[in-house]
Amino acid sequence: MCWAFYISSVNRFRVHQGKALTTPARPSTEDTPTSPLATTFNTELSAAAYGRRSKRVAETESARSCPRALFPSYTYLYYPQTSRLQHLSSNPIPSITTASSHTAPVMSCCGHESDAAPTGYHGSHAHAPQDSSPSDVCCSASHKHGEEKDSIVHSHAARDDCERGAGSFDRVTLIVKGLKCGCCESGLSKAFHHIPAIKNHQVNIVMARVEFDLNTSELSIPEAIARLQKDTGYSFELLDHPEGQVLELLVRDPSDICRTPKPSGVTLLETKNKQVWNPVRLFSGRNTPLPSEPPSLVESTRTSQQFFPPEEKKAPSSMFLQIVRVHYDARQIGARTVYEYYQQHAPSQDVKLAPVGPHPSMSVGSLQTKRASFLFLITLLFTLPILVFAWGDFTKDRLVYAHVSLALATVVQAIATKEFVPGALQSLIHSGVFEMDFLISMSTTTAYIFSLVSYVFLVKHKPLETGSFFETSTLLVTLILLGRAVNEFARFRAAKSVSIRSLQANHALLVPLGGRIGPPSATRKIDARLLQYGDHFQVPPHTRIVTDGDVVYGGSEVDESMITGEPLPVAKGLGHKVHAGTMNGAGQLVVRVTRLPHENSISRIAAMVENAELSKPKVQALADKIAGWFVPAIAVIGLMVFLIWLFVDRYSNGRGWGSAVVRALTYAIATLIVSCPCAIGLAVPMVILIAGGSSARFGIIFRDPQKLEVARNTTDIVFDKTGTLTKAELEVIEGQFHGGHTERTKGMILGLLENDKHPVAMAVLQWLKKEEEGSADGTEPVTEVRMIDIQSVPGSGVKGISEDDKLEVYAGNPQWVGVEVLETQHTVLCVTVSGALAATFRLVDRPRQGAFHVIKMIKERGIRVHMISGDGEGAVDQIAHLLEIPKIQTRWRYKPEDKQRYIHELQKEGKTVCFCGDGTNDSAALKQADVGVHMNSGSDAAKSASDVVLMKTYLHNILILLDISRAAYRRIIANFSWSAIYNVLAITMASGAFIKVRIEPAYAGLGELVSVLPVILIAFQMKWRDYGRKYRSLEHS
Structure with missing residues (x-):
């Protein structure tokens, strides 16, 4: 087994030009500069990302966040072929240039460049020795040595080692082949419990997925997979989770691509252990060895290596193309630029885009269905x-x-x-199930x-x-x-x-920058993966929108029902946002890309749904x-x-x-x-799967399926006022400035609130800008004052310091800034400079469309409605009066901790509380509530704390949420009831309890079919029902 490792508590030796030198215990700080690339991508590349059956070796730079006494600035690679230690230089990574650079760079194995480098070295990674040929070096995601023993270590593992001690946990996702029923899940769970290195496992038998935290310091991922296969009898496949921007290319020889100069913005090249038949279809072999050469270390936190003994070296085959995965920073370089760059600089490689395959869970499901059908037909033929x-x-x-x-x-x-015995015996012997x-x-x-x-x-x-x-x-x-x-x-x-991923369009019509809708010749059809930030693409009538963006030309109506649950087409024009997967109407649009396909609405919703499916009520x-x-x-x-x-x-x-x-x-x-x-094993997961998909059609995403069971018991719903019950489109009706320095005060407010996303701040900022436009005749524009040390205080306001004269500026509610104001029905924002009142703004807000009817329908169900807010009593009373919420169930001037405490008091009374909010100051309340519902227009902090996300700010989605929760619970009970009734009747009939009626053993095999089909049909009833039909009138009331 080959490892890139740090030597800290053992004797250290340096090997340089064949001479062993004693390594100092602690290198000086001046000799160990930290790579900016490594520092940046340490945090960006997630530990959950693994290649399909790929193996990873920790990269040297990732340990530099640990104490230098533990980890010296240089690293060693152990090559088993020659039994030597190869020193890795600690020199900083040089700047990466493109092929058009005036200075011809010295090339390394993976596209690393340096104007000068010592013999045998380049940048911060080791080269092959002088007697090695250039073909001996390549980057690969596989790691092979000896008897196929693999080791996988992520870059964050070294960092976690110094932070958490000996344990380093990686999140691993596997696809399971052969899962059949609830007993299978029980056996899997028991097998996980028998492996101490595995923690927090989750199994989904419908999606054929398992996730768990693995202590890689005790057990490597390949060893864990082998152990699970031995204990359960099932086959496991590592699920590929590439993080960030990734482009997969098909090439003839990966080592040639690795030697090609990398353009600025490309951070990592790696090969996947997968071959593609050239050029027609995917090669079917699952464990096909990858023709490759011994690699060197790649300059990134996620480094891939593969070592082959000399007798195992193979020349690249012209019959197959290899997949090379290119990691890049989309803010520096686009996918299309990367693709065209390698086409130009590696013409002999016949570079192409790798084909897009179905999601691994879908592939396994399709394969298992075909296999089971084939076995049935074969046995039927012989029977x-x-x-x-x-x-x-x-x-x-x-x-x-x-x-x-x-x-x-x-x-x-x-x-x-062959089908039944091996797995049954393995599960019985190793797991006792x-x-x-x-x-x-x-x-x-x-x-x-x-x-x-x-x-x-x-x-x-x-x-x-x-x-x-x-x-x-x-x-x-x-x-x-x-x-x-x-x-x-x-x-x-x-x-x-x-599955919502099927809504993703595969191709886009690229419009030249500056161009408008024109004849077909004015656009170019490209793969959607080649879109870049700022690209313009055309959306013809009655086609799906490729990715999220802003409309820059044209107008149309867009059907967003598949993403947000919006039943009627939404008018879209200049400046409007559109979402991936939605269907364009009769008009044409030109859209500017704001989100790439891997991060658009479809990808985000699908990720939330898939993660939720692994949780269990x-x-x-x-x-x-x-x-x-x-x-x-x-x-x-x-x-x-x-x-x-x-x-x-x-x-x-x-x-x-x-x-x-x-x-x-x-x-x-x-x-x-x-x-x-x-039937018992599928009673719950089948309902959870269908319920999650059904709710997603209405823009309701359950991040925690346990709340699907809890929501039906809701006794009290607590709403935040601003942005939840109200539109959050506040309007300034009065602005007053005090102290005689109006222009200076305006400049400070502009600088302080410029990047604040709170509805009050945005409304004041918009009012100030309109005031400037209205008084622009003959007057000098207000100069924005640069503010420093800006801090947002949830539930209170924002503060900062003017850069020029170091004055403290506070903008927030009167109580926070220490100003006494008369009670009013308006929201009030006060601004103080060095403790003196400088400006006062009065704002008005209005209830959301249909809020009155939604509150009324909630109360008709016997659920109490509460409203809490950080605003003053007058503003809260006005909205409560309009919505007929009793004053005793309203609270005002509440800070985040007050909201949390209010919910806790309700829970102490035995209430099941659902809280609905949208702001950062709602995060604590969202976590405290039995069901935390986040309105998508709010902050990411609130979203991360919530149990349920509403993709559209329709209040009637709360009613749909409650309906789906109750329907799911009823179907779970119905499934359990059917399972019990079936098994009692079938067992008594088969055992001969009824003398004249019995089930012959030859026909007893129909038991699984008869018991499972009703369970599936009961679950599918949720998909066939339109839960939003009776609430559609509320959207326009």
Whole structure:
């Protein structure tokens, strides 16, 4: 195993030009400048980003945030091929130039440049020794040595080591192949508990995803995956989460691209362990080795390395193209510029964009559905002849048909053994969990063995009175696989139906800068991934908008229902914002890009929904517990059924032991197979998945699905006033200046409030600018005073210091600045300079559209409505009077801690509180509430503290939220009820409790299909229902 590592507590040696030198324990500060690139990207590149089966090695620069006594400024790489230590220079990274630079740079392995460098070195990373050929160096995301043992360490790991001690946790996301039911999830969870290095695991059986925190100081990611595969029997695939701006290119030889000079703004090149058939389709091999050469270290915090022993070196194949991932800073260089740059500077590589594949969860779901369907068809093909032989009249050649049936049944049993037995045994041995596959394996194997016994007696011309049994074992396997295929298809369709990523358009019509809508020749069709900040793209009629942006030309109506829940088309014109995935109407638009595809509305909403799907409501814990005990309980019941029927037939009905055993076996097998915990396991996650997708259609995003269960119990809703119940479009109706320095005061206010996003600050700023425009005739414009040390105090105001004369300026509510004012129905902003009152502004706000009717409908449900605000009593009373909120349930002049305390007091009375706010000063209240709802127009701080995000500021979405919560809970209860009713009836019928009605073992395999389908249909009812229909009139009331 190859590692880039820091040597701190062991003997240090430097190897330079073949000589070993003693390393000083602590290099001087002057000799160890910190790389600005490393410092910048240390914080920007998330630790959760891993390549698909890629392996990462910690980069040297990332440790410079740790004490220098622990981590010297140079690093060593261990090359197992030659068993030597290679020194990494601590020189600062030189400035990166483009190919047009006047000074010809000295090139390194990964595009690093330096005007001069010592022999064997470049910049801050090591080169191959002098006797190595240039082809010996390349950057790769794989790490290979010896017996395929991999190690993955993220750049932040070294930093965390010095901050947290020995433990360094990385967030890992895996795609699981083979998940089938709740028992599978129970087995997975138990396997996680048996690995001490894994913490905080989350499993979603519908999306086939698991996430967990892994202590990489104890266990590497490949080792964790191997351990999980051993303990569970499932296959795991590392989910690729690239962070920031990434462009994937197809090239012939990655090492050649690594040697190409990097343009300014490109931060990292890495290869993925994936090949693409040139040029038609993706190569199907999952673990195809990547033809590559030994690499060197890349100058970034996320460094990729791959080492190959000399005998394993391979030349790049012309039949395949390799994927190279380019990390770049979109603020410095655009994707199209990067793409065209490498096309020009590496013409022999035939550089192309990598194809866009479906989301890994969708790929796995599709693959598992196809696989289950294929297995069912194969077993059906072999089962049909056996059924014909068994049910037909073939008494003359019964022995011949028995031979054929044996051969066909053996094939079917081999398929069943491969499908069910390994995973069941691994889960039982390593995790101590009885899965449903264990019951299936035991039943199908017993049926097949008894068929062999029956066959032997038939060959010896002593046939058993029960006759042939091959049709029972084969039909049983076939029907079980049919149920699995339908189950996989339903789960795949459920996941696909709520996926919002399918709304992303793949191509854009690029408009030349300065151009307007014209004939098709005036635009150029490009891949959406090649859009750059500031680009203009054309949106033809009745097409989807590619990414978020501002309209710069044209006009149209846009259907935003798929993103915000807005039922009617919204008029868009010059200056209006448009969102990715929304549908343009009959007009044409030219849009300026403000967000790239990886960060647009679709990506942000999809990320929130997908993260929420991994969380579980409390009722899921009950389902997991039931599913965990279900299989052992059924095994005990099956054994009891066998013994009861054995003794009943032997002693009560007078049958012989052989006949009694056969009859008892049929009842026991039917009992084991017909029972199904899958319905119990899917009862909750299927509803949560559909409910999350349904709510997203109305612009309601549950960041924590547990709140989907809690919201239905809401007894009190607390609203913040400004920006929630009111429009937050305040208007200054009066502005007064005091002290005789009006122009100077205006300049200070402009400088202080220029970048403040609070509604009051924005309204005052807008009023001042309009005042300037109105009095511009013959007067000098107000000069904005530069302010320093500006601080925003949530719930109070903002303060700063004028740069020129160092005067303290406060702008906020009267109580905060120490000014007494008469009570008024207006919002008041006071400005003081050095403690003296300099200006007073009175503002008016109005309730949101439909707020009165929403409050009325909430109260009709028996829910109490409260309103709290930092404004004065008069302003709060005015809005409360308009909305008919009792004064006893209103509070004014409340700071953030007061809002939190008010909610806590309600909770102490046994209330379930939902708080709805939008500002930074609402963050504490959002966290305190049982359900924190954030209006999307508010701050990011409030959004991060909330449980639910409303993408559109429609108050009636609160009502939809409550309706969806209640509907989801009812469907969860309905699913549990159906699961219980089905299993009780099916088990009693299969066990022979009803003498005249029983389930034959051959048909017991339909149990999974019959039990799971109603659960899926019950969940899908939420998708088919329009929860917003009865509230649409409120949007325009």
